[in-house]
Amino acid sequence: MSTDVNVKLDALPGLDPNALPLEVKNLQVEFRTRNGIAHAVNGVSFDVRAGETRAILGESGCGKSVTAQAIMGILDSPPGFITGGEILYRGVDLLKLPEAQRRKVRANRIAMIFQDALSALNPVFTVGFQLAELFRKHRGMSRQDAKARAVELLDLVKIPAAKQRVNDYPHQFSGGMRQRVMIAMALALDPEVLIADEPTTALDVTVQAQIMALLAELQQERNMALVLITHDMGVVADVADRISVMYAGRVIEEAGVNDIYASPAHPYTKGLLESIPRLDLKGQELSAIKGLPPALTNIPPGCAFNPRCRYAQDVCRQNPGPPLYQVTPSRTSACHFWKEVKGDE
């Protein structure tokens, strides 16, 4: 469908069609603010295969969105700076590409859905304009053709009466529809990787179910790699294949979905799972993680989780923090005591 651009992209130096669609290695991002340097991402690594869903889990402020923005290359800079690591798209390090080529990768190869669809859509342009823009700028289509494609896309994401709605403004859509427009926009150029940054956090459960179902359907259809960023343990359990759990800018556990839920190998993951209200524990106190996440400008030495951790020992307070222990061949945990944590189960 988009041969001309594919030709250009194939010209990316070192592009290897057999390499993973996305691989992040030891990514580091910091924000240089007046109050000091905030280390928002401190060595995040993960990868995702075609057709697979990789979930990135973690509470608010742990650096999930920043990671996504770094991958897309849309970090606010200043104050944000990528200080290390690699972001590989099919073997090509995006961080080393010139801006013009990098731009071509966006939307064409790696696309993104944002957390809050209302603020992520430009309020002063029609939905149709914002969709058609992609075809006009990336595919050089005429206005009419692009508009026709926009309608097709709206149809694809199941917006009723797409032909009429294409000329509406974002505020005239309901929350769920806006999120569907976002999805349409992300899928427009048929990317290989889709990063969905909390696509349903702002939505009701019934609408969330609609959106997740839609995403799953489209992913399957196109064999896309999906990076799903969320803090909702329920959603992750429903759709993810593999999970990376983040804490204070770091991936602290990585595993297949069943492993994590069955036997978390990091105390933080464990704490998260335990603080979900559960029926069998009704009437009892929830087991909450005590304390607060650290400020990113002032991450405690050693394991960032140590002040809140019930397994913490002196070793946890020593720099450098725990390495990623290989729990099983397909699973890692950044806890000195992963065995205890897991064995506790």
Add this chain to the structure above:
Amino acid sequence: MSDYVLETRDLVKHFPLTQGIVFKKQIGAVRAVDGVNLQLRRGETLGVVGESGCGKSTLARMLVGLETPTSGDLFVQGRNMARVGAEERRRGRRNIQLVMQDPYTSLNPRMTVGDIIGEPFEVHPDVVPKGQRRGKVQELLELVGLNPDHINRYPHQFSGGQRQRIGIARALALNPEIILCDEPVSALDVSIQAQVINLLEKLQNELGLSYIFIAHDLSVVRHIADRVAVMYLGKIVEVGTEDEIYETPTHPYTQALLSAVPVPDPTLRGQRDQIVLTGDVPSPANPPSGCRFRTRCWKAQDICAEQEPLLEVRDKSGHPSACHFAEVRDVVHATE
């Protein structure tokens, strides 16, 4: 008089839609709350769930007296607050207090924690004599698990969960019997959310409070509530004990809602009977005739458009449901 600490009868709130240049005339109304009957017993927690925009907050605001009902009655400990004057209503607010959804916006950024929690005492000077107020505030701080030394701090120096505790302390200041929580944890992270829920439960045990707990997170409601009311477009469509609602929901909307809740257990993936609704919530200014859910309901028939189903017990499940075709459908498999 009933044994309910709080009871509403056909409580209605319509926000008028007006039109006109000089003389405005009403051309319609947003039926935010449209005939709600609720009962709250002493020491009980009533959960209210429903989609965004279904009127939960409006209901809450009416219950605490921030909004005057368009019609209907509202009894707080037997006194009909919908029929009293403004001054008495102001005073009557003592008995029923509100914890708001967003801990970031519900605290005045320019007041110290002490001033925020102490404000109720200044408004109702008879509750605590002037000299003892400060001590009382510190007591409250301690009660909600905050450091009493932080009395002079400002809200922005606290985290979300701590702020929510400040909100709770403010609500407790006047020794109310009822506390109304309007989505008190939805702005919080999972790990913090648990802390706040624990606190609320602890206070209920210690002080014998009655809660109305509004939320859209059904698992939280299930954890904390004794009874649950499900709202849809300004109406209660199903009400029952927590078990009745979760185990034997009879209203299609409740069923859809429950089935949509993601269960944090990957092993159940694909086994659940997930109902994905089509279409959006209709506008409360122009609700569908008859049953309001019929536009999204897979069971809808002609009668649903003609006749509004009453909230009554229809089948063996034994709890009221506002559906002509109410029947039990098991959508949630317990996690155990």
Add this chain to the structure above:
Amino acid sequence: MSDLTSAGAAVGGAPVGGDGPTTEATTGGSGKERSASLWADARRQLVRDPVFVIASLYILAVGSMAAFPWLWTSQDPRNCSTDRSRISPSWEHPFGYDILGCDYYSHAIYGARPSMVIAVMATSAIVIVGGLLGLLAGYYGGWVDAIISRIMDIFFSLPFLLGAIVFLTVIKRQNIWTITMVLFLLAWPTIARIIRGSVISSKDLDYVHAAKAVGARNSRLMFRHILPNAIAPMLVYATIVLGSFVAAEATLTFLGVGLQPPAQSWGIMISVHQVYFLEDPWLLLFPCGLLIGTVLSFILMGDALRDALDPKFR
């Protein structure tokens, strides 16, 4: 340095000080907790901001000229002789002499008072009256708002200088008081609008509802919850207005409807001598410099204040 801190306190003190109990609570509480309100933070940031410090030092200097001119000069600005007309600056007479042979430096010092008094009084008046009306209109809405808004419209739609010319020609007694009054009359609607806008947007904030829910009365809601949070934009605007009023005083004199000689003000100095700026430029440069410095200082203070008060810029 101590002066500065108190200057910062004067600016920041308005809302917090108005909150009475805050200070009481601070003194009564455990001493080790440093209070860290928005205002206290702002103050701390302002004291560290060199632009703000320089600007407020300048304003302090000008303020003291206005309040205690005799501290700055021992000359009598009214002691003139045409024999000394337009003598250039020298050591004893740093600004030289003006046309009538009066000491220009002392004229400049004594001229600070009317300029500052007019600006400060007019600004306070618009802040108080405009603020109050804006608050009422915004809070109560309905017909209160309708009436206040219409009156606002009337004054607002009068172009500023034109209005001032008409009013002042009519009043024709052009002294400090009438000029203050005219500036006030024509400028209050802007502040009222600002306040009205921020009141409308803040009266539905959660914390206002929260206060209402514990039973607070209207006056409490207005003055304790809504106003302090609406006051920041007003304060910032007020500093800018203050500066523009200093300049307006000069412009009115230029147009012949402001203060007139033999009164002394910077405006008079500028407008009388502007025609000499090619021959004896210092006659224009000195008063202009003072005036520009003052206006600049006020605006920069307002800027710094806004940045300090806006958490986004932190």
Add this chain to the structure above:
Amino acid sequence: GGGSDNDNDDAASTGGTLRVYNAEPAFLTPSGGDDEPSLYVIRSLFRGLVKYNAQTSAVEMDLAESVESDDQKLWTIKIKSGYTFDNGEPVNADAFIRSWNFAAYSPNAQNNGYFMKRIAGIKDVQSADPDGDGPQKAPEPKAKELSGLKKVDDLTFTVELEAPFSGFPTTIGYPGFFPMAEACVADIAACNEKPIGNGPYKMDGSWQHNVAINVVRSDTWKGEPGKPDRIEYRIFADVDAGYAAFQAGELDVMYTVPPARYKEAKATYGDRMYEQPGDSFTYVGMPLYQDNFKDKRIRQALSLSIDRQSIIDAVFDGRFTPATGFVAPTFEGARADVCKYCKKDVEKAKQLLAEAGGWPAGQKLILWANAGAGHDQWLQAVGDQIKEALGIDYELKVNLQFAEYLETADQKKFTGGFRLGWGPDYPFMETFLYPLYGTGSGSNNSTYSNPEFDAAMKEGDSADSIQAAIPSYQKAEDLVGEDLPVIPMWFNKVGALYSENVDQFVWNAVSDADYAATSLK
């Protein structure tokens, strides 16, 4: 460098376009225009019975063949034949009678009705105020026409005055006495926008208000033709703006120099700045109706403490001539040092003040001026000097707008010295004396009244000729010089600038810059 770079290659051959500075005129009709900007335009569009010699200021016949009288009361005027208005109407006796009647008839509300005041029958064409203070609507005047104007034949008419006046021939050179066409009087508003003149120039297009008035040489004019082909009056609201335009080479003649730029202009333009003593008189009037000012020694003392030259140097860059008399030095009959008290002499001043019993202790000398015209500045200097010389503290009252100020003058409500000025209506000594100091005269704001003065004036008025009248007027001036009902300050100096394009610039002491006689290179 100033405006020295305007190219004017073709100007010399054609007579060229003369671009002159002007302010917005009030009216362009002879009956209406009485302000300087109006007069400048009117004088090029219209011509009257007489004109003034540029060098000597003497009266010369223009449209009139002769203006004669035996008793100085009944004047016979003969008009040269062959002159017409631009629209072809003849300029005859009717044209003058029509114009003068129109101006005098009060319902027409023409400003120059004022100048008809000497003609017999003036009372009857102006409605009397029924109750003396104006509110009711004024009744129709008794007559429509002045009884003193009689047509003898087409080119002859007689003018009867209310009282003998030897200076009458000098007065009729004033534009208020210029003729008007019938078509003009019939639609005065249209005529004001595009006057129908009878002079060397005619309108080119209509009056572009506040922008420009353009006139071109008229082909119907029979007299000596104007030198420039075309005169463009550029209108400025602000003299500084005009000066800037002159500097930028956009003007050829600037008939005035902004006070503050005088020095600079003189340095820049050197001999292209035309300077000459002027005839506008500035004085500080003394309210003789106030007790403090009744004693003439006090007035003399005040006058003696003022150093006029120093004020002129400081405030006006020396652009004025200190007044030592009461009549403009350019006028026939004017003498220096008529006023013995007009030179600073502090000793004498103190002595006179002491003789008069001193100034009442604790009282301030109040000095009045109208607002917004810059008078406050020199008045302040005057106050400073009096304060220094006599120790009398002063206070300025300078906040009245001109209208109210004049009403205060009319109602004799000044409480101290008041600044006023006087410009002559015609080049005849009388204009500086009777209107200001004659008993009951309109502009006698001091309420000076001296029978001897009045008698001397009457004697001059009925003298046989203009020259014969002068000694009597000089006698009257001496009386004023002793009594000092006003403290003379200064006479202006005219300063005009002209550009390099101008070949010869002509200035007429009476009618100011003469554009028609100014030639371009």
Add this chain to the structure above:
Amino acid sequence: MGRYVIRRLLQFIPTVLGTMFLLHYMTSLAIQFSGNPVRAIFGDRTPPPALLQAITERLGYGDPCLDQKGNPCFGLFLDRLQNIFFHFDFGINLRQRPVTELVADAIPFTLKLLVIAIVFEAVVGIAAGVLAGLRGGSFLDYMVKISTVFIISVPIFVLGVVVREFVGVKFGNILRGQDWIPDLISVGVFTPGFKPDYPFASLIIPGMVLGAVSLATTARLTRTSIMENIRADYVRTAKAKGLTNKRVIGVHTLRNSLIPVITFLGVDIGAAMAGAVVTETIFNVPGIGRLVTFSARTGESSVVVGVVTMLVLVVLVANLLVDLLYAVLDPRIRYE
């Protein structure tokens, strides 16, 4: 939309009437207290009372209420309204010219000046603001800030005179000495004042001086607005769409950022009109500002009332247009 316009137009009525009455009362008071403006025509010469009265009556200052100090002259006001609204007759000035004609003469100049000023202010101000906003905290940002603030603090008449002397005269003369520079530039643009031969070119510099005052505010407003929007989520979306930087800024950021700027420019029309008073005097532009100043000084109440009323109408209409433009720029705003 139509309804909104009608409602706004109806709201004009009290505003305009109020303004007119205010002006009427002020000018009546002026006559009552400062005397008959006609007297000033004659200057030092005392006119015969009959003549004075005749002219006074002709000019409409003969109403007896003008002799009673403090009288609001309602009768006169009603007459005025009648004349204005039924006959479009605003009276005449001291020189016996109809006010409508005066305004008709003057308004084209002022409008031209305003257009130049607003365009200058918008183009340069927005450009400077965008540059400063994109590089917040940079040297450029600092320069823009300092220069704009400096312009605000110089009184406009000083600025005007300085520009006239140095740009119009001094610099202009240098240009005029150069043959290769076209007249339009050397004589037309760089002129010390308005010139009828170059009706547009000669207004450019005065217009820029007029626009300079608000230029600073425009730039600052744009800067803030850009800085806010550049961080907005939808800008991030635009970047994520792989659009060029130019398009991200020029299309997706600018339009949103301009909304507050446009509002300001609308309000500024009134201010610019006021500023024209000074600018027109200095640059000899025969516009409205000069007319009003002059009339106010000479006490020509009919002119003041008439002209200022018309100006107020212009300001109101301009504001209305801006509001409508606002709706075009921002589709979220709907006027009903």
